[in-house]
Amino acid sequence: MRAKNYFVGAAFALLASGMAHSALAQEIKIGEINSYSLLPAFTEPYRKGWQLAVEEINAAGGINGKKLIVVSKDDGGKPADAQTAANELVSSEGVAMLTGTFLSNIGLAVSDFANQKKVFFLAAEPLTDAVTWSKGNKYTFRLRPSNYMQAAMLVEAASKLPAKRWATIAPNYEYGQSAVAVFKKLMSEKRPDIQWVDEQWPPQGKIDAGPVVQAVAAANPEAILNVTFGADLVKLVREGNTRGLFKGREVVSFLTGEPEYLDPLKEETPEGWIVTGYPWYSIKTPEHDAFLKAYQAKYNDYPRLGSIVGYQTIKSAAAILAKAGSTDPEKLIAAAEGLSMPSPFGEITFRKIDHQSTLGAYVGKTALKDGKGVMVDSSYKKGADYLPSDAEVEKLRPKD
Amino acid sequence: MAFYVVQFLTGLASAASLFLVASGLSIIFGVTRIVNFAHGAFYMIGAYVAFTLTERLSGAFGFWGAIVIAAFAVALIGVLVEMVLLRRIYHAPELFQLLATFGLTLMVEDLVVLIWGPDDLVGRRAPGFKGAIDFFGQNIPSYDLFLIVLGPVVLGILWLLFQRTRWGVLVRAATQDRDMVAALGVNQKWLFTSVFAVGVFLAALGGALQIPRDAVHHAMDLRIIVEVFVVVVIGGLGSIIGAFVAAVLVSELNAFGILIFPKISIILVFLVMAAVLIVRPWGLFGRPEAPARKTPGLTVNPWRPLTSNERLASLAAFVIAATLPLFAGNYALTVGSEIAIFVIFAVSLHFLMSVGGLASFGHAAYFGLGAYGVAFLAKMAGLPMIVCLLLGPLLGCMGAAVFGFFAVQLSGVYFAMLTLAFAQIVWSIAFQWVSVTGGDNGILGVWPSSWAASPSHFYWLALGVAALVTIALRAMVFSPFGYALRATRDSLLRSEAVGINAKRIQWTAFVIAGTTAGIGGALFAYLKGSVFPDNLGISLSVDALVMVLLGGVETVSGAVIGAIVYKALNIWLVSQTDLSKLVLGGFIVLIVVVFPKGIVGMLEMLAQRRRKTSPPGSPLLAKPIESAE
Numbered sequence A: 001m002r003a004k005n006y007f008v009g010a011a012f013a014l015l016a017s018g019m020a021h022s023a024l025a026q027e028i029k030i031g032e033i034n035s036y037s038l039l040p041a042f043t044e045p046y047r048k049g050w051q052l053a054v055e056e057i058n059a060a061g062g063i064n065g066k067k068l069i070v071v072s073k074d075d076g077g078k079p080a081d082a083q084t085a086a087n088e089l090v091s092s093e094g095v096a097m098l099t100g101t102f103l104s105n106i107g108l109a110v111s112d113f114a115n116q117k118k119v120f121f122l123a124a125e126p127l128t129d130a131v132t133w134s135k136g137n138k139y140t141f142r143l144r145p146s147n148y149m150q151a152a153m154l155v156e157a158a159s160k161l162p163a164k165r166w167a168t169i170a171p172n173y174e175y176g177q178s179a180v181a182v183f184k185k186l187m188s189e190k191r192p193d194i195q196w197v198d199e200q201w202p203p204q205g206k207i208d209a210g211p212v213v214q215a216v217a218a219a220n221p222e223a224i225l226n227v228t229f230g231a232d233l234v235k236l237v238r239e240g241n242t243r244g245l246f247k248g249r250e251v252v253s254f255l256t257g258e259p260e261y262l263d264p265l266k267e268e269t270p271e272g273w274i275v276t277g278y279p280w281y282s283i284k285t286p287e288h289d290a291f292l293k294a295y296q297a298k299y300n301d302y303p304r305l306g307s308i309v310g311y312q313t314i315k316s317a318a319a320i321l322a323k324a325g326s327t328d329p330e331k332l333i334a335a336a337e338g339l340s341m342p343s344p345f346g347e348i349t350f351r352k353i354d355h356q357s358t359l360g361a362y363v364g365k366t367a368l369k370d371g372k373g374v375m376v377d378s379s380y381k382k383g384a385d386y387l388p389s390d391a392e393v394e395k396l397r398p399k400d
Numbered sequence B: 001m002a003f004y005v006v007q008f009l010t011g012l013a014s015a016a017s018l019f020l021v022a023s024g025l026s027i028i029f030g031v032t033r034i035v036n037f038a039h040g041a042f043y044m045i046g047a048y049v050a051f052t053l054t055e056r057l058s059g060a061f062g063f064w065g066a067i068v069i070a071a072f073a074v075a076l077i078g079v080l081v082e083m084v085l086l087r088r089i090y091h092a093p094e095l096f097q098l099l100a101t102f103g104l105t106l107m108v109e110d111l112v113v114l115i116w117g118p119d120d121l122v123g124r125r126a127p128g129f130k131g132a133i134d135f136f137g138q139n140i141p142s143y144d145l146f147l148i149v150l151g152p153v154v155l156g157i158l159w160l161l162f163q164r165t166r167w168g169v170l171v172r173a174a175t176q177d178r179d180m181v182a183a184l185g186v187n188q189k190w191l192f193t194s195v196f197a198v199g200v201f202l203a204a205l206g207g208a209l210q211i212p213r214d215a216v217h218h219a220m221d222l223r224i225i226v227e228v229f230v231v232v233v234i235g236g237l238g239s240i241i242g243a244f245v246a247a248v249l250v251s252e253l254n255a256f257g258i259l260i261f262p263k264i265s266i267i268l269v270f271l272v273m274a275a276v277l278i279v280r281p282w283g284l285f286g287r288p289e290a291p292a293r294k295t296p297g298l299t300v301n302p303w304r305p306l307t308s309n310e311r312l313a314s315l316a317a318f319v320i321a322a323t324l325p326l327f328a329g330n331y332a333l334t335v336g337s338e339i340a341i342f343v344i345f346a347v348s349l350h351f352l353m354s355v356g357g358l359a360s361f362g363h364a365a366y367f368g369l370g371a372y373g374v375a376f377l378a379k380m381a382g383l384p385m386i387v388c389l390l391l392g393p394l395l396g397c398m399g400a401a402v403f404g405f406f407a408v409q410l411s412g413v414y415f416a417m418l419t420l421a422f423a424q425i426v427w428s429i430a431f432q433w434v435s436v437t438g439g440d441n442g443i444l445g446v447w448p449s450s451w452a453a454s455p456s457h458f459y460w461l462a463l464g465v466a467a468l469v470t471i472a473l474r475a476m477v478f479s480p481f482g483y484a485l486r487a488t489r490d491s492l493l494r495s496e497a498v499g500i501n502a503k504r505i506q507w508t509a510f511v512i513a514g515t516t517a518g519i520g521g522a523l524f525a526y527l528k529g530s531v532f533p534d535n536l537g538i539s540l541s542v543d544a545l546v547m548v549l550l551g552g553v554e555t556v557s558g559a560v561i562g563a564i565v566y567k568a569l570n571i572w573l574v575s576q577t578d579l580s581k582l583v584l585g586g587f588i589v590l591i592v593v594v595f596p597k598g599i600v601g602m603l604e605m606l607a608q609r610r611r612k613t614s615p616p617g618s619p620l621l622a623k624p625i626e627s628a629e
Helices: A003-016 A020-025 A040-059 A079-092 A104-117 A147-158 A174-190 A209-218 A231-243 A259-268 A286-299 A305-324 A329-336 A390-396 B002-032 B039-056 B059-084 B096-116 B142-164 B166-176 B178-183 B188-208 B220-235 B240-260 B268-279 B308-322 B330-355 B364-379 B385-391 B393-407 B412-432 B455-477 B480-490 B492-497 B502-528 B538-551 B558-576 B580-594 B599-613 B619-626
Strands: A027-034 A067-074 A097-100 A121-123 A140-142 A165-169 A195-200 A223-226 A250-257 A274-277 A361-369 A372-381 B132-135 B138-141
Touching (some): A027 A305, A040 A286, A067 A079, A067 A305, A079 A104, A079 B330, A097 A305, A104 A121, A147 A361, A195 A209, A209 B002, A231 B138, A274 A372, A286 A305, A305 A329, B002 B138, B002 B166, B002 B188, B039 B096, B059 B188, B096 B220, B096 B538, B132 B142, B142 B166, B142 B240, B178 B188, B220 B240, B220 B268, B268 B412, B308 B455, B330 B480, B364 B412, B364 B502, B364 B538, B455 B502, B492 B502, B538 B558, B538 B580, B538 B599, B558 B599
Parallel strands (some): A027 A067, A250 A274
């Protein structure tokens, strides 16, 4: 069932057919780490995504003729365990590079490990700005649009709203804190007339939604910024709907348009929220059509955002390896810096200046259609347009 | 004004949900003395089963019927668990049942994902309670009002059950004095089973009733279990009314607390518990526990120092371990270092638990403080590694000195829960004080100096320190201090009568254990190169408990084996399968059934049996028995 066993099985099949010796030299291994047991709702589609990518790459002849093998490990949601896994992948499995991770602190732990052990690391999902800026290092690259980029995309839409009194609800940990901080900063720059009237910081995964909703309502804001997601979002939306919190108020919300978080809400989906997300049903580009078709054919299921992240992570890794023509980390870095490649969302580039990819996100509004939550009026925001100037980035990032 | 009334009612609704689950836990603990870690798992299964049933059965009757059926179905599972698993281990050492229920919890977390899939499930709203009621311009969900009424109703039913039925009389009697109830001829087996069933029923009902307001997902159990324990302890163990008052207290403080301090939720319940326990050591409505009648000495094999043969064997094991770098690769060495560090950690808790009889639920605090101590010294003061390693654990030592002073005033589960509260307070400081600790993003770049950087050197360092620590703690067990500590464990009254200052002895033991854990934490920081609030977290504290219990709490050094087995298995399983929790949980449950005294405890028992059945004249075997304590 596990990807790893599957590929190990494939290796054994090769061995049985007497090709073992040549096969070993004809393989490139990538190490992949994610919180499979802690966050299955995100990581299952993610895994399907990267497995599809591996299949496509090998069907097309592998990486410069070598077969691509992905060895995948679970980190159980703990930074210390992620480092144990990273160590196993590098020391025992001899992987050419590390990829993956979901939680920000795990992304940072693996990034620090990569820096110390001089291993190339492509962070897939962690959103914290620290990965590429304040704690960036030369061995670490990141695929997904960062907190800052998503905040900037939302601010563009939010600043056009007439609302002046804003309240925020965010999970009380680094992701929530920095999302609110960046949003507030960018928003206040564009709209100095805005007042921040209340902030609520429920613990991640443990929101007591009733009192939180009441407290926000009591501050009587005209608009609300939400950063909660997953089960917390469900509770917040349900209490908010019942208590009429969202009635007559604008809501801007991080990540809520991603199928992972939008689909569970079903008929409770609040309408008209400005969100970032992934409306797979309404993207009509040839690149995405090809991905969607392949994904649905293989799994008989629709993709989530995690599928895109998993797919593009391995595609990017393969592109970097192919260009470098080597597994030497220094050559991989040189190959990755400034490398452009296609993705289901269009062309992306790994920036030389901070190793952030220019993968963007869709911004749109939530709506209710046939008892299901969907994103409407969505448009793709290119990552490159929502990053600070090079001079600012230079200041944010320590010198390698 | 209307706002405050509504906020108060909202708090009451949260309290009612909390109370349902907490009351079940309180009843189970009061009678069976089982620290039922699986209570959250039953709560979660209740929610999942109710979700499936409410989706299938239609109409108002279908919904409410589904909720009740789900609760009964899960109660049946509870009965099964009690009869098949827990009944076998009631006579095992204290807290051993925690290991069994912990194993179950691990299994359930993976099983629900296998059965119901990974996605969050959102159930239907309750028929008749979908909307809200207008109260001077504020909306109160009608479902909240339903819960507010349900809480006291359940309290009333339980009260009647306990005060007006023969079963209730027996339960209350057992809560006060189990042994006396047994002596009077009451069939404890069925009493325990029925109590467990009622407790699980309440947990599952609590879970099922969350469907209209919550999402059903595989981490629900962890979200509630600690909070419920806290509520039960604040209220006083075994007191239903106490649980109710505590649930209201905690929920209302949270509802109004967030108006002033929006970040208070993360730590509030623990602050309340620490404050309550310091003022009222047995919770709000609890009574002092009756002094234990059983002399631990009867169940424990007399402790003795190792014989010369055993010393040689230990030395040989150490030498073999030290030769690992000659044939193992870097990964194996790093895992070896990690295991050695966890041996230090487990041995330190074992010292407190088995020698001092003080089970700490928050031992990770001192491990983590040691790690943070190192990180501060290395990153802020820029001190070299050797100095950091020597000074870092002092932070653990200081933490243990402060918290230990308050904790040793209590005993039993209250002691355990106060240590948990302190650990959570330290954790939340590390989590919230972003400018100093980096918050949950931690402190990075704490890598060892070049002399210890290679995996083999670091392995030798960790192994050497682990050996030294184990020897030092063993020596302490057989020192006058160790005997005094054991005296306080076996009989507080008698030990004080012979002039031992029990509190001071226990406090000293707490500081020693905390400092030792800090040493482990200091090494851990260098092994991982980074420090996160996780290093202070509940799951690490639970890991330590599991290692000690697995090794055998009645042994002198069982934790060494417990740590090696648990950690090695854990790392291996996580690397091999996504279902590591299912397999590990199953393994723990199996161990609990096969080795009810822990691995080492069981081996010792077998060895002793063989010794007893061997011919009495054998001089080789007679000698160690004479030299026994």
